[in-house]
Amino acid sequence: MKNEISIVGMGPGREDMMTLQAVRALEEADVIVGYTVYLQLLDGRFRDKELLSTPMRQETERCEICFGEAQKGKRVALLCSGDAGIYGMASLMYDVGQKYPQIRLKVIPGITAACSGAALLGAPLGQDFCVVSLSDLLIPWEKIGRRLEAAAQGDFALVLYNPGSHKRKDHLKKACDILLQYMEETRICGCAEKIGREGTKVTLCTLRELRNIPVNMFTTVFVGSSDSVLINGKMVTRRGYKVEGNIAVCGDN
Numbered sequence: 001m002k003n004e005i006s007i008v009g010m011g012p013g014r015e016d017m018m019t020l021q022a023v024r025a026l027e028e029a030d031v032i033v034g035y036t037v038y039l040q041l042l043d044g045r046f047r048d049k050e051l052l053s054t055p056m057r058q059e060t061e062r063c064e065i066c067f068g069e070a071q072k073g074k075r076v077a078l079l080c081s082g083d084a085g086i087y088g089m090a091s092l093m094y095d096v097g098q099k100y101p102q103i104r105l106k107v108i109p110g111i112t113a114a115c116s117g118a119a120l121l122g123a124p125l126g127q128d129f130c131v132v133s134l135s136d137l138l139i140p141w142e143k144i145g146r147r148l149e150a151a152a153q154g155d156f157a158l159v160l161y162n163p164g165s166h167k168r169k170d171h172l173k174k175a176c177d178i179l180l181q182y183m184e185e186t187r188i189c190g191c192a193e194k195i196g197r198e199g200t201k202v203t204l205c206t207l208r209e210l211r212n213i214p215v216n217m218f219t220t221v222f223v224g225s226s227d228s229v230l231i232n233g234k235m236v237t238r239r240g241y242k243v244e245g246n247i248a249v250c251g252d253n
Contacts, residue, residue, distance in 0.1 A: 003103055005066050005076045007090045009083040009110020012196025013041030017111055025077050025108050031069045033062055034079030041197075042079075050074075057137075059089060063096040070103050083112040087133055087161055113220040114159040117192035120202050122234025124190060124222045128156055129237075134171045135162035141171075145178055152182035157228060157237050160221035164214075172221065176211040179223060183207055188224040190235045191215060204235060 006025040011017040026032060026046055032039065036053040052069070054062045062078070070076045080088040090107045097105055118125045130151040136144060151158055158179075163172040179187075185208035193201040193216070205213060207223065215221065228237040 002073050002075060003070060004106055005070050005078060005093070005103060006106050006108050007078045007080065007084040007088070007093055008108040009080050009085070009088060009112070010038065010041070011082060011111035012113070012116055013038065013081065014196045015045060017116065017196045019108070019110060022108050022110055025106075026079075028075060029077035030074040032077045032079055033066050033069070035062070035081075038079050038081055041081075059092055060096065063089065063093050066093070067096065067100045067103055071100070080110070083110045084108065086112045086114075086131070113161065113192070113195055116195045117159075117220040117222065120192045120195065120200070121190040121204070121222055122231070122236050124224060124228060124235040124237050125157055125159070126237040126239050127225060127227055128154075129159060129225075130154075130156040131159045131161065133161040134164070134175055135168070136171070141174075145174075148175055148178045149182070152179050155225050157225040158221075158223040160223065162217060163219055163221045165217050172213075172215055173211050176207060179207060183223075187226075188228050188230060188235055190222040191219055192222070193219045195220065204230070204233075 006029065008022050008025050010022060015023065029049060031050045031052060032046060033052045036055055039051050039053050052065055066076050066078050078089055078093065082088060084090040084107050093105055097103060114125065114131055132144065132147050132151065134144060160175060185206060187207040189205050189207050189210045191203040191213060203213060222235065224235060225237055228235060
């Protein structure tokens with residue numbers, strides 16, 4: 001639709017892991033705007049579209065490009081990895097969009113790494129969980145640390161986004177040291193790397209072992225709660241059912 005920008009969550013990037021709504025929004029767009037790497041992940045599928053990109057850390061400029069193209073009457077789609085509203089561009093687009101009241105915004109949900117990574121590991125998020133990014137580019141590390149402490153004290157399962165990069169090699173170790181103040185060393189953890197892409201890798205470990213596992217921006221880390229166990233090589237956070245034979249009944253019954 002003209003005068004409307006679709007903010008599209010593309011999931012891990014593979015078309016069979018996109019929602020039909022996301023694929024349809026990209027098909028209907030005249031212009032697709034995104035981070036250079038995300039556009040490359042489309043693998044030529046939308047080569048007939050006008051593709052516009054900016055490098056990392058030029059997110060605000062990317063938003064401005066979207067509104068500029070929409071003002072020309074073009075149908076615009078802004079491409080985000082995972083889900084557009086979870087560490088994605090949707091919130092920034094709404095902020096920037098205050099200058100462009102005539103342009104409507106539509107968020108198209110996608111499969112975030114918490115979901116796709118959990119599926120690879122088993123069922124680590126079967127109960128209450130928290131998602132925390134370890135990137136301190138926009139959030140002070142002191143605030144991140146307080147959030148980790150609160151999640152650990154609340155006995156939540158944890159999903160850690162952006163656990164490491166070339167400039168943040170020790171952030172996961174620092175996070176583990178915080179969690180070890182409240183959790184046992186043997187707490188089950190897992191890592192999912194390059195989810196849905198070539199070279200997908202899954203690792204299971206203890207919280208103590210997690211401190212020394214190499215991670216990068218393509219890794220999503222899962223830390224279990226006290227209800228998390230290993231079942232047939234899979235990380236599972238139990239919901240509280242009592243299993244009797246082949247029948248599961250609610251723990252309150």
